Amino acid sequence: MKKRSRGVRVVIVLLAGLLSAITLAVCLVAGVYLYFGPQLPDAGDIGQAQFNEPLRVYTADHKLIGEYGTERRKPVTYDQIPRQQVNAFVAAEDDRFWQHPGIDYQGMMRAVIHLITTGRKTQGGSTITMQLARNLYLSDAKTYTRKIKEMILALRLESKLTKKQIMELYLNKIYLGERAYGIGAAAQVYYNKPLDKLNLSQQAMLAGLPKAPSAFNPIANPKRAKERRDYVLRRMHALGFIDDAAWKRARNAPVTAGEGSGEKNPMRYEARYVAEMVRQDMVARYGDKAYTGGYSVTTTIRSKRQQAADHALRKDLLAYDARHAWHGPEKTLDSSTVDDPKALQDALDNMVTRGGLIPAVVLSTDGQRIRLITDQYGKISIGADQIPWLHGHKAASTLVKKGDVVRLAYTGSKDKDKQWTLAEIPNVQGALVAMNPHTGGVEALVGGFDFGLSKFNRAVQARRQPGSSFKPFLYSAALANGFTAATIVNDAPVVYQGSGVDDSWRPNNYSKTIHGPTRLREGLVHSLNLVSIRVLRRIGVGTAIDYISKFGLPADQMPHNLSLALGSATFSPLQMAGGFSVFANEGFRVKPHYISQITDGQGKVVFQAKPKVACDSVDHCPALDQTAGADDASRLAPRVIPADNAYIIGDMMRDVIRHGTGRGALKLGRKDLSGKTGTTNKQIDAWFSGFNANLVTVTWVGFDKLKPMGHAETGAHAALPMWTDFMGTVLAGKPEAIPPKPDDIETVQINPQTGQRALNGGGIPEIFRKGHAPTVEEARHSGKHDSSNEVQQLF
Secondary structure, three states: OHHHHHHHHHHHHHHHHHHHHHHHHHHHHHHHHHHHHHHOOOOOOOOOOOOOEOEEEEOOOOOEEEEEOOOEEOOOOHHHOOHHHHHHHHHHHOOOOOOOOOOOHHHHHHHHHHHHHHOOOOOOOOOHHHHHHHHHHOOOOOOHHHHHHHHHHHHHHHHHOOHHHHHHHHHHHOEOOOOEEOHHHHHHHHHOOOHHHOOHHHHHHHHOOOOOOOOOOOOOOHHHHHHHHHHHHHHHHHOOOOOHHHHHHHHOOOOOOOOOOOOOOOOOOOOHHHHHHHHHHHHHHHHHHHHOEOOEEEEOOOHHHHHHHHHHHHHHHHHHHHOOOOOOOOEEOOHHHHHOHHHHHHHHHOOOOEOOEEEEEEEEEEOOEEEEEEOOOEEEEEOHHHOOOOOOOOOHHHOOOOOEEEEEEEOOOOOHHHOEEEEOOOOOEEEEEEEOOOOOEEEEEEOOOOOOOOOOOOOOOOOEOOHHHHHHHHHHHHHOOOOOOOOEEEEOOOOEEOOOOOOEEOOOOOOOOOOEEEEHHHHHHOOOHHHHHHHHHHHOHHHHHHHHHHHOOOHHHOOOOHHHHHOOOOEOHHHHHHHHHHHHOOOEOOOOEOEEEEEOOOOOEEEEOOOOEOOOOOOOOHHHHOOOOOOOHHHEOOEOOOHHHHHHHHHHHHHHHHHOOOHHHHHHOOOOOEEEEEEOHHHOEEEEEEEOOOOEEEEEEEOOOOOOOOOOOOHHHHHHHHHHHHHHHHOOOOOOOOOOOOOOEEEEEEOOOOOOEOOOOOOEEEEEEOOOOOOHHHHHHHOOOOHHHHHOOOO
């Protein structure tokens, strides 16, 4: 009995001790909770996460072209997240997520044992719920205090939200590197794809990022990222989320992060000048909220046309550069760097692709061959026919040497050995604007060779002299003031005396030749300066400026003297595109615009463009169908010149391409193209402006600092190739489109020497507005006089 009694007392003591320990533990936990609990959000407020969504800019066909904000986010609902993507995160971060109440006590015990045995806090035992609590409310400091707060918040989250809601919040909040917060943004940043288009390997790659986003970044460190991805795949296989076959396929898949979107991809898609225009506009509208309010802006840009514009501009500027002297390497690495594989790789890692040109380091030269190494494509060898500046008598060593940093351009050749050519970032710059003449919507815009090199947008911000590409506006003014396309003007030398003894102006034609009596049409076709000056003098500078300003070209940017006839005004390429649209759309002035729609973070439309369109009435107006808004008279653009005037000038500019300075466009094999070259003194500016009934495109080439581009670098040679490359691409397969001929246009046979109606048959056809063609009586009367007197009728 005594032994039994002693045993009972031991049990009672043990139970009392255990109860005391439990009481102490409960009191300790309660004390901790009472101390930290009031410092944290309560259950009623918890889980209401506010995401700062960036400003996103899209093309008209919804291709992302810009994203602005400190955080890249693209929130998704739980139902939009592929099941295997959820499984990948569970396998990587918290395999008991669906079972535990927010704190995984097994995981906590493992972490405690690891700390006791190693003295290191490498295993935190954090669940996905605890990680979410930290991301929502706490800092990243690794302290015991933070861990306690994490656990309290995790329990509160689990009491308020379902597991699916917690997982949705976590996958939208977690930081995954490259300023990407949440898997929606990460899928876009790393793979340029929506979340539901990722394969298993890519899903596992994203799931491996939370542990150390910088260390496991698949773009910056693909080797370590692959190791982490393979770990996630092993865990998914061990947990039964994937079978043997799927595991094998995924772990053998290459690392594809960055393809199609990274800085080092020479074929990437760009529209950064447009995106920057939108950014500035949005900040002007909404201030700093533009960066955090989740606004989405849809532009009028068409992605394929924008891509064609980028390609055409860069090809043109590189061709110009290849016609002139080699600038030399960008820099030279010392031999110790080139000979050390790790140092060389580090140097390559710090080099960035610009304008589609990838950086490369010269390893050696041998006669007319250069051997190089690149970061993304490894070693490359190019021969003499891939080196534009290497002529037959030169050796490659005269251009480059070992260690030189140069650029390579991708040619797209099917011959693998001919896919690259030596290139360099050109000093010359350019711009291209393409717009819909009926709505004013800008469909492509490039403001320079590479936005990363220069943010100055030459398509919008640069005001340059248009040279002879201005003459169509002057000739339109002439038609409005008594001239016809057949009017004879004397192309002969002229001297204008200034106020000083030696102050005189002796203009001449670019070709330095004189043509004598010339029809107005031929004056435009061959861009004769002396004809243009006489036309302007006849109608008056003031009258011309007043008329030309109707095209949307500001009067204060036009000089009030006869040099205006030679294009000494200053306009941006966008302004020129707006002006040429009047000829393309039968005489209406439309306002260029590039923003179509703005929605806020909740998807509500807060702005919808309703541009004025080129139509006489709302009935049968296709342009209204291309834009949003009610079909009412307020949507009709003002008519600024008669349709017959626009048609005749457009027809004269079709002759510019058929017979004149724009003959380079004949290679497109189309009959619906009108255009005009422009070249200023000393070839400082080169232009080509042209259109058909559905698209206006203006191209410009020149140096930012005014200086000559070199002999023969005219509009036809320097700017027209860019225009033809672009128009050839975007109009391929499309039917020809000439603005319709107005009913009041008639065709009359004329004598090409006199511009009068042809008598007794023969002659050439010319178009006139009805009632303005030369009459038989005028032709008979002029026959009584010699041609010199006929020319002097006007001049």
